[in-house]
Amino acid sequence: MHFYLGTYTDGESQGIYQYSLSTDGKLSKTGLMAEAENPSFLTLSPDGRYLLSVNEVSNDDQTGFVSSFRIGKDSLTFLDQKPTGGAHPCHVAVNPEGYVLVANYSGGNMGLLKIQDDGKLSDLLHVQQHQGSGQHSRQEGPHAHSGWFTQDEGLISVDLGTNQLWFSEIDTQSQKFTPREPQTFSLEPGAGPRHLTFHPQKPWIYVVNELSSSVSLLKKEPETGTLKITQSISTLPEGSETDNTCADIHISSDGKFLYASNRGHNSIVVYSVDPETGELKLLAHEPTRGETPRNFSLSPGDRFLLVANQTTNTVVSFQRDSNSGLLTYVDQAEAPTPVCILFNPGP
Secondary structure (H helix, E strand, C coil): CEEEEEECCCCCCCEEEEEEECCCCCEEEEEEEEECCCCCCEEECCCCCEEEEEECCCCCCCCCEEEEEEECCCCEEEEEEEECCCCCEEEEEECCCCEEEEEECCCCEEEEEEECCCCCECCCCEEEECCCCCCCCCCCCCCEEEEEECCCCEEEEEECCCCEEEEEEEECCCCEEEEEEEEEEECCCCCCEEEEEECCCCCCEEEEECCCCEEEEEEECCCCCCEEEEEEEECCCCCCCCCCEEEEEEECCCCCEEEEEEECCCEEEEEEECCCCCCEEEEEEEECCCCCEEEEEECCCCCEEEEEECCCCEEEEEEECCCCCCEEEEEEEECCCEEEEEEECCC
């Protein structure tokens, strides 16, 4: 299996790289696929023919960019680049209709574009500006950190700075964001929500909180349909005083196990998921064999979990036990400032 690696390019990295993962979990580097500036988050187009990358920068107009590439066997061909409507875009998602959702961290907003059939990008269609702040020193204003498409054609924008989830949808006639009611949902004070994942079978949302090193389970009240936090659980061992921030979160495709990354404690926390309530139970902390585990990814089929250690320049492979959910170290490979892992399932 091949995967792409997004990086920060303020060091030795030149852009987007390709690696391969063997059937026994060994890693090997193919090489540089495309030169790009700070391609810190990647995703695939709905048909899998194109790769989209944010360019996490800020120019004189206080905007970053999103770029598209045509995927070849061992190549990425640059096609297009468009402004995202805010500075330092850090997350990009695409829905089946080709709408592109970009979270601009410093801009505190979400940009909306569309990818065409030929892989080119539309101009910026709309911007959703967030307002507000939180109690933490890093919550002085809005900091949009990720955006997600829901199964009911909605959008959830996760804002670390306002400490909220923002709910909207796309008006396909005007091609603009329209807010849903309620428009926001607040996490626990100082949580700093960053990314989320949806349970594959149940209507449960799990949010990883960067600042409080915790995972929150959100469920809808049966009577009112409003969201409620039904559990918040630490990502750290009991009594830990490690200076830590969380980064990423993923759930196994069978919905039985959930994982999150700790930067500082430098571990992947492993939880089991109660099939009736969705609540998490701590199973283990797996050291990442490197520092600042940013993004991580489950391989197609969930046999392996790969971690990008940003400050120690490695990608690490763990084999995953589908029965216990636990991880076993397999291999690692050098990688320049890796921050995003994207598998390419191929045709």
